[in-house]
Amino acid sequence: MSSTDRTIRVASGQGFWGDDLEAPVRQVERGPIDYLMLDYLAEVTMSIMQKQRSRDPSAGYARDFVELMERIFPACIEKGVRVVTNAGGVNPVGCADALVEAGRAAGVGGKAKVGLVTGDDLMDRLDELLEQGHELRNMETDEPLSTIRDQVQSANAYIGATPIVKALEKGADVIVTGRSTDTALTYGPLMHEFGWAPDDWNRIAAGVIAGHINECGAQCTGGNCLIDWWKLEGMAEIGFPIVEVSPDGSFVVTKHDGTGGRVTRASVAEQILYEMGDPHEYITPDVIAEFTSIQLEEIGTNRVRVDGVKGRAATDFLKVSIAYAGGWKATGTLTYSWPDAAAKARGAAQILRERLDRLGLEFDEVRTELVGWDSTHGALVGEPPADLPEVQLRVGVRSDDRAAVERFTREIAPLVLTGPPSVTGFAGGRPRVQQIMAYWPALIRKEAVQPHLQVEVKDV
Amino acid sequence: MSRIQLVHLAHARSGDKGDTANVGIIAYDPEHYPLLVEQLTSEKVKAFFGPMVKGEVERFELPNLSALNFLLHGALGGGGTMSLMNDAQGKVFSTALLRMEVEVPDDVAKAVRGRGRVPDGWEPKSGAYV
Numbered sequence: 322m323s324s325t326d327r328t329i330r331v332a333s334g335q336g337f338w339g340d341d342l343e344a345p346v347r348q349v350e351r352g353p354i355d356y357l358m359l360d361y362l363a364e365v366t367m368s369i370m371q372k373q374r375s376r377d378p379s380a381g382y383a384r385d386f387v388e389l390m391e392r393i394f395p396a397c398i399e400k401g402v403r404v405v406t407n408a409g410g411v412n413p414v415g416c417a418d419a420l421v422e423a424g425r426a427a428g429v430g431g432k433a434k435v436g437l438v439t440g441d442d443l444m445d446r447l448d449e450l451l452e453q454g455h456e457l458r459n460m461e462t463d464e465p466l467s468t469i470r471d472q473v474q475s476a477n478a479y480i481g482a483t484p485i486v487k488a489l490e491k492g493a494d495v496i497v498t499g500r501s502t503d504t505a506l507t508y509g510p511l512m513h514e515f516g517w518a519p520d521d522w523n524r525i526a527a528g529v530i531a532g533h534i535n536e537c538g539a540q541c542t543g544g545n546c547l548i549d550w551w552k553l554e555g556m557a558e559i560g561f562p563i564v565e566v567s568p569d570g571s572f573v574v575t576k577h578d579g580t581g582g583r584v585t586r587a588s589v590a591e592q593i594l595y596e597m598g599d600p601h602e603y604i605t606p607d608v609i610a611e612f613t614s615i616q617l618e619e620i621g622t623n624r625v626r627v628d629g630v631k632g633r634a635a636t637d638f639l640k641v642s643i644a645y646a647g648g649w650k651a652t653g654t655l656t657y658s659w660p661d662a663a664a665k666a667r668g669a670a671q672i673l674r675e676r677l678d679r680l681g682l683e684f685d686e687v688r689t690e691l692v693g694w695d696s697t698h699g700a701l702v703g704e705p706p707a708d709l710p711e712v713q714l715r716v717g718v719r720s721d722d723r724a725a726v727e728r729f730t731r732e733i734a735p736l737v738l739t740g741p742p743s744v745t746g747f748a749g750g751r752p753r754v755q756q757i758m759a760y761w762p763a764l765i766r767k768e769a770v771q772p773h774l775q776v777e778v779k780d781v
Numbered sequence: 782m783s784r785i786q787l788v789h790l791a792h793a794r795s796g797d798k799g800d801t802a803n804v805g806i807i808a809y810d811p812e813h814y815p816l817l818v819e820q821l822t823s824e825k826v827k828a829f830f831g832p833m834v835k836g837e838v839e840r841f842e843l844p845n846l847s848a849l850n851f852l853l854h855g856a857l858g859g860g861g862t863m864s865l866m867n868d869a870q871g872k873v874f875s876t877a878l879l880r881m882e883v884e885v886p887d888d889v890a891k892a893v894r895g896r897g898r899v900p901d902g903w904e905p906k907s908g909a910y911v
Contacts, residue, residue, distance in 0.1 A: 364797075364798075364799070365861050365862055365870070368861070368862050460799075461799050461800065461801075545794075547792040547794065547875070547876070547897075548792045551899050551900070551903055555908065557908070587792065587807065587809075590807050590846045590847075590848060591792065591793075591794040591805070593805075593846065594794050594803075594805025594843075594846070594848055594850055595794050595795075595796045595803075595805070596796030596797065596803060597796075597803050597805060597841075597850050598798060598803065598852065599841060600843050601841070612843060612846075613842075613843050613844075613845055616845060617845075617846065647862075647863055650863075650865060652865065686858070686859075688858065688865040688866065690866070690867055692867060696866075696867035696868070697867065697868050697876075697877070698873075698876070698880065699833045699877070700831060700832065700833060701829075701830070701833070701877055715867060717865030717866075719863070719865055757862050758862050759861070759863050760799060760860065760861045760863075762799060
């Protein structure tokens, strides 16, 4: 294991699948970095990738990542920037194969190594695991997985930094994983560089916090930031975060000079609170991190120092992300204009509900929202004014019966000529029926997964 | 004492975990953090959201960040891909809570007037927002 005394710069290049495609290019080209981490996964993303793989066995990963590497692979190799990503999604093998091809096309054949981490995918082992007594109970409802076993489409354990560290030790320049935790993409490289022991809880926890700040891209450098957002400059080329980490685990959040946005105590604090549960225990596979001891200090323009992070021993479990076929849904919209726009929209929704009833269709839920009035803050906003200039009626339905949802999609357009007046915005055609890939979070004992994790390093 | 909307005292961010939305509330001025602790109890926040939050409201204190974190259970219509809500991932629950009114001393109300809102006459400009 290597061990360095200098600070290590881990740059964030993607905060989700669909993020700014130019951001990682700027991270590599606009200044020195040691690592580029690219987070593509969220609870919802795994379900979407699973849907894609069910239609095409070669799909199921973030193709954006492979296209990105075609652009930046030569620069990364030349500058010694190593890339760590969970772009592999539900098909890391397919992703790594495509990456090797992309590397050759980009001219780094013979000069680069790709690391592939597998073993997080529990789908093929599911029945064996259930038989062994791993119930995989839903963390929210406590129901055992056996109640929906037949509907399960994918099951992946959230894995930690160990395989990433191994791949780095084996010399991988680019590491592709499946469902690695978002934070491990940042603290894996730190554990590798600094040689932190697996029970060095405070330092690993500091790495987790660095990872949490990095994992949503520009959301800590001024993007989606509520504080004085109208004063931000250069947002067309917003700088993504870089954590400059010292061997003791303390770090500075910053961004490249000449990029837009802003790093302040407030922008970092907002990101720290994002998707937070109990701040006393942020549970990861490698450590439990504590958010209530973190100290933030602005030490310069676009430089926030983070210190005081505490951690403690990890649990004996890994979280498992399970996607299961959970029925069907569709959402239709129509736009109504002044006068009395909201009254017309509500009138239309009433007619629609009556028609669905008369057709004998059964839904688990029918939801009506008025976009432009109550679709974000609900009943908190009270009654809409009669002079609202316009409003979009948004009706969603959900059912186990696909035919019922299908019929619903044919009941939106008729409202144009058979319902309240002054309606438009239906040119997009019928709503699309979507299969719901529902989320089932569960826990599994580490020893059921960890021996199955594999690290393979391939020459490009 | 005056009643003002929370938007003038704090900024916020929200996210999701399954059917639970989290709302982090951060005081603009650390001096106002005790006011938030006193006024934004989990009971008051639960009552404020009413039927929008089906389950419990949990509150956690982060004095180091002058922040409170709320977990709103059963707020996302089943969450993630199951939800029919426009805001299925609770991205803007944060600003919903900023509508809540809190009671503050008159001098505080005066000092924070207009804070947290775009100034009158503001227009986006090329290259910069400024």
